[in-house]
Amino acid sequence: MHLVIGILIFGITNFLTAEPQETLKLVSSENAPYVSSSEEKGVLLEITEAALKKAGYQIKVDFFPWIRAKVYANPKGYHGILPLFGQDHFEDGFVTSDPILKNDLGILSKQSLDAKDGTDLYRYLAQNPSLQYSALRGDSIKFPFLRSGNLTLCSSNQQQIELLGLNRIDAAIIDKHIASDIIVNSLPHLINKLKFTNLDLKDPYYYLGFSKTIPDHLELRDRFNKALKEIRSSGEYHQIVSKYGFHRHENYIGKKNIVIGAVKTPETLAMKELSQHYQNKYPNIEIIWEILDETQLRNKLWGGIRLDYVPYDVITIGSFESRVWPRKKWIAPINTAAYDLNDFIKPVIDSMKYEDEVYGIPFYSESVMTYYRKDVFEKAGIAMPAQPTYQQILKYAKKIHDPKNNFYGIGIRGKPGWGQSIAFISLLVNTFGGRWFDRQWNPEIDSTEWRDALKFYKKLLEFAPPQPWELGWQENQNLFSKGKIGILVDATSLAGRLYDSKKSEVHDKIAQTKAPRSKYLGGEKWLWSWAFAIPANTSSKAEANSFIRWATSKEYVRLAARTNGWVSVPLGARYSTFNKQYKKVAPFADFVLQEIITSKSTNFTAKPIPYSGPQFVSIQGFPAIGKNVARNISLYVQDKLSLAEALADSQAFAKHHFRLNNRLEN
Incomplete structure (x- = not known):
């Protein structure tokens, strides 16, 4: 390669x-x-x-x-x-x-190993002569105290971790970030079963x-x-x-440092700028922002949780994490006494609860809708129905597609990732009658419904911009705002930017309607929130809670409106945001509120299922499964894999990991 x-x-x-x-x-x-x-x-x-x-x-x-x-x-x-x-x-x-x-080279081991951070590798090996350990073949780490049979040389880092999981070795010498990436994306059954010890290295x-x-x-x-x-x-x-989240933050002497790990969205970037207002109010606190794209943040958070080194005091989590992490005690419950919880849209705040406690406070929420260029549709003689079907959307995209003039029929998520392409593909599969698993947790990826949905997905991409497998929601949003796309099926939260005259060239040429459906009505849209949460291991819970109260408050919404205009405020979390001032500049407001309120987290498939979440499966191993499926589908749409190969490999991957660890949850 x-x-x-x-x-x-x-x-x-x-x-x-x-x-x-x-x-x-x-x-x-x-x-x-x-x-x-x-x-x-x-x-x-x-x-x-x-x-x-x-x-x-x-x-x-x-x-x-x-x-x-x-x-x-x-x-x-x-x-x-x-x-x-x-x-x-x-x-x-x-x-x-x-x-x-x-680098972060260290010892990956079972929880029972007694090594401590700052361990000298050679001294530790000398003091533990019976230790069975591994290293990557070709590394030139010297093992002066090696006893015959103690060291296993592996051809890959994944092989090291697999041997550790099979109890064939006691420890692996590996970089922490490499180990966490492998566990997150390939070996999720080893969650919470391993620990990492930092080594004292001269170089x-x-x-x-x-x-x-x-x-x-x-x-x-x-x-x-x-x-x-x-x-x-x-x-x-x-x-x-x-x-990539490798920045090592300096400590501000005399202040309490609060490190925030946040997803990169227009809303969080705006909040970073406005957070100076919070620091002016609390001068003894220094806020340190680490803003990463969705994939990088998830890899860092999931990897850190697996190896117990989450480096943040406040994190942004989504509706997926809010279903999985509380029951694992990876995040702390939030004291909501100072919050007006009744002002939060009910299904939104309910999605952040576990056993009647709130584990995340939403700062914006979304469902899915269809944006389209009303001027282009009028010129083409197309009348968009209130509830379009995917077959109609395909027909419309084909009719308005004009690549010779750099105008494309449709924008849908193609960038591989369980929060990118898979979010859209899951909805498509739902509405084609498919599901990820049956009620006994047998994978159903290699099925007629998935096959039909993916054939249709590939057909839709024929009328998307070039290299659609490189385009996620951000890229499609930018193309639509520049007048390069005629139809966009994506999150309702994009509306603020698309209708903003300062950020969109087509702000006055847009209309919206419901997300498309196919055979089954009910699984064609999601309910998703980005929320602030507190890692269980932070020592700054009081300060973290103070910041979250400010960042998710009505006062913050008003501050954002005064600074950047009402149309760009965080949308979809609070009822009070949908006020007269907001509706005056946001013609989509009532429509979006209704789509969020009516979104389903259950009963969204034609056949019964054991999981919740229309665009994900609410189990901790889903990121690995979703990433594998996304990669295979990307290769399929690029004609590098046949559909049969893509589905078969995806099915086998899911089945293998379920067999390794009961539903990837233990």
């Missing part, structure tokens, strides 16, 4: 003498979230890409198992290897860059290694190092590490 990253600089005088289009060939291994061949390339690969772009290069990365990558890095014509770490860079075959990023950094077989390897290293310093100075480095 290889990944080609184009980094070309045209017409710019660079400080380097390298040709702008010269290609550097690197080898690496799949180790998300550091390096990956997926769309999310990983924090190390993106930093390397940015520095080499500054140096005037494009790079080509080939991916192999780690031992092969290190072998191939020298004699096969490659310029280097990413990453090397610790003792690796003392190997004779490479010279290394300056440190790129601090805890990742490097880019340059092969000594390349004649100009020293010059390449120096150029890279100079470029790396430049992107650190410019702030680009900080943007990349923050994107």
Whole structure:
């Protein structure tokens, strides 16, 4: 497998003498979230890409198992290897860059292991001669106290964790973030069964290694190092590490620090700006925001919970987490005495309750509706019905599709992810009569209903913008607001931006109607909220609760309205938001409120089911299952997998993980 990253600089005088289009060939291994061949390339690969772009290069990365990558890095014509770490860079075959990023190498083990944070690896191994442990084959960690039979060398990090889960080893030497990514996305049955111990390392950094077989390897290293310093100075480095949640926050002396892990939406970005008002009111508190895209935040939160290192005092959770996390005691109940709970829309606040206690306070909520360009429909002679069918939507999208003029019939979620493409696909499957599981928790992904729904999904994407598998709700929202899409089926919460004259070129050309249906009416829309919650392990619960009260209050809504206009306030959580001032600038207000109130979290499928949530399955293993299905469907719409292959693999994955651990919940 290889990944080609184009980094070309045209017409710019660079400080380097390298040709702008010269290609550097690197080898690496799949180790998300550091390096990956997926769309999310990983924090190390993106930093390397940015520095080499500054140096005037494009790079080509080939991916192999780690031992092969290190072998191939020298004699096969490659310029280097990413990453090397610790003792690796003392190997004779490479010279290394300056440190790129601090690693989190440590010991992953069962809960019973007595290792403590800050453990010296070699001393610990010497003091525990019977310990059975593993490492990645090809790593050059030295084991001076190794006893025969103690060490198992594995071909992948996932194999290390699998052996640990099977009790064939006591511990694995692995990076914390790599371990959490694997558990989140591939081995959810190991939730809460493992712990991570940080090691005391003399050289805890990742490097880019340059092969000594390349004649100009020293010059390449120096150029890279100079470029790396430049992107650190410019702030680009900080943007990349923050994107992946690797930023290490400074402590503000004399103040109480509150670290907030928030999903990246227009509402949270606006709140970050307005939070200075809160800090002015409470000058002894310093708010530190870490805003990540939906996938990155979920990976960090889920990974942290699995390995007990959630680094936040306040987090944003959704309606999925509110159904799963309270019963696991991963988040704390919120004291709601100071909240006007009756002002919260009833199904919205009810979705945040577990055993009569509230575990999250919503700051905005949504259902699904169909946006369309009324001017385009009028010109085409189309009358949109109050309750369209998907078959009608397909017909309309085909009629108004005009790619020669950069205008596309429809925008639907295609970016793979259980909160992206799967959110839409689940609704489509519901309304085609399908379900994820039967009442005995047998997967029903490889079924006629799923097959019909996905064939239709692929047909719809023929009238979407190019590369629809790269487009999520944000990308489609932006395209629609720029007048590039005729129909958009997505969240009601997008309305504020689409109808805002400051942010949308078509704000006065939009109409809305209900979400489409097919054979079955009832599962065509969701109820989703983004809410603030408090991790159970934070020591700042009182301060966290204080911030949440402010951020979800009526006063905050009025502040947002004064600052950015009523049309852009957080929508769908409180009845009081739907007031005369709001309705005056939001022609969609009454419609959206009705769609939220009438959304279902049960009885949304044609056949009986054992789970709640129309666009997800309310079990803790669903993120792994959803991600796998999303990946397979993405490959199907790109013609890289047949539909039969995509469904069969998805079915097998779900079945395998259910067999490993009863409903992925224990």
